[in-house]
Amino acid sequence: MSADSSPIDFSGLIREADLVVCGQATAEPVTLTEALMAQAAQLPPFRMMIGPVFSDTFSAACAPSVTFQSYGVIGNARRLAKAGRLDVIPSNYSAFCADFATRRHGADVVLVQLAEDGDGRLSASLSNDYVIEAARGARLVIAEINPDAPFTFGAEWPGEVPIHMRVAARRLPVELASTPPDDISKRIAAHAASLIADGSTLQFGVGRIPDAILSSLSHLRNLGVHSGLINDAVVDLIACGAVTNAEKGIDAGITVTNQVIGTQRIYRFVHENKTVAVRSTSYTHGQNVLARINRLVAINSALQVGLDGSVNSETLNGVAVGAIGGQLDFVRGANASPGGRAIIALPATASDGSSRIVAHVETVTTPRADVDAIVTEWGIAELRGCGLAERARRMIAIAAPEHRDALSARLRAR
Incomplete structure (x- = not known):
């Protein structure tokens, strides 16, 4: 027809x-x-x-x-x-x-x-x-x-x-170009990249920070991709030899994604390309699948992170401005993956100057029990296995310097 x-x-x-x-x-x-x-x-x-x-x-x-x-x-x-x-x-x-x-x-x-x-x-x-x-x-x-x-x-x-x-169709497919990295996203990327080793399998989202992290990984080898989405940055990593999908443990040689979000560049790359599989959500986000992947590194963002490690990616001042999305699916999948890491990366300061490291988040998207590593431009807070007091100290250390005293005061008062 x-x-x-x-x-x-x-x-x-x-x-x-x-x-x-x-x-x-x-x-x-x-x-x-x-x-x-x-x-x-x-x-x-x-x-x-x-x-x-x-x-x-x-x-x-x-x-x-x-x-x-x-x-x-x-x-x-x-x-x-x-x-x-x-x-x-x-x-x-x-x-x-x-x-x-x-x-x-x-x-x-x-x-x-x-x-x-x-x-x-x-x-x-x-x-x-x-x-x-x-x-x-x-x-x-x-x-x-x-x-x-x-x-x-x-x-x-x-x-x-x-x-x-x-x-x-009377229109070309919608495109979304990558946003060039700024100084803060580059600093975040440098810290996050230190947690990613040869042979890791990557999951990531849309935005300046994930793009900056991906662009900092060209020196690595035998990376894999099993993600909710892929974008133009993946084409670069494949072209330079960083991504081969050789050590994932499943889907050898295949880049697996649920969505393709980018420009005509990646659209041309994935067209009739048997080394890319656009799979159903039950496969890309399924816990039984993610747990079989070697060294799955989940890279996700947040609006706020509390001193206890709780992550808020949904609301600010009671207003919905984000989404749960696949964050918790992949955080838990990475935690179950052999050698996996779950990274939450965000700027320490919001555009209005307020701290995005807070005493308490207003909405919990990823519970503190599931959190692994939090990354800002000021460093990495390794939280897995830490008690609440140590978590708070580590979170304050990666907050913006001008907010650390206030956060410490809140901690002492608590």
Whole structure:
């Protein structure tokens, strides 16, 4: 069945109270989502499930009849959250995806971006997340066939999941370029890199600090990648010989990811590349899988870390500004991995000058019992196995100097 190149009309397709699920991040089917948002005011009220947003599709100006939900506040989803338009589901990413498989989240309409190869086979391309499971039980599945989306292995569209409508893409896939490192991220990266050895397997997220850490690892050898996402920096590490995936213990020679988030550079790299596998969340984030990987190093970020090691990656002043995401999945996976490390890396100071090392975090994303190493530009706090008093001393030592006295005073008072 060929893709229809005419503009799609959603009238009659969207019913009142429908849950509409669309591809997230760079897998957003922008031709479809832009048309849906443009027509939303003329449609019955419906719910929209989104993930990280790197397009300009969704904004506070969207029709008030649309209710937005997400598992976190990432990228341009912050615009919706700031306007009070985003209902956050506090869930680990692995559990959030699994809830579509078990129908705890029941999608009515699914919008997905797909790639098609020369033999007519379809691939979910840039993300193998919850969309396929959502589509299994949906009333209506609309696929945007994008000739510029890479065909990736591991993300092949299941033949038993019907596609009811095919629409030709009118836009290139969404891109997210890396942010150049600044002085603070370079200092953080230098400390974090000292914890990563030859033969380690890397997991990392989006942002300036993970990118800075990856760019500091070109001197290492036989690194592997098993991550929730990969980006342009991975292409550099493969090109320089740092990443070979030879010592992972599983998936030898294969870079494994759940999503591809970057620019046309990595999209061209992963296209029909059998050394890259875009696998389902149950595999990329599964504890039984992560525990089998050799020396898994999980690199994640935070908004705050408490003196006891508790990590907050979700809220500030009671407002959702982040996400649980896959942080706890990978922290626990790295702790279970032979020789693994779980690194939480963050600047010691927020943009307003306040300390991000605090006496107590307001929301616990990763509990103190799971924390391994905390890294700021001022050093590394090795917390695994430490008592609370020693943890506090080590955390204060990596806080910004101008905040250390106040934190010490809070510690003495406590």
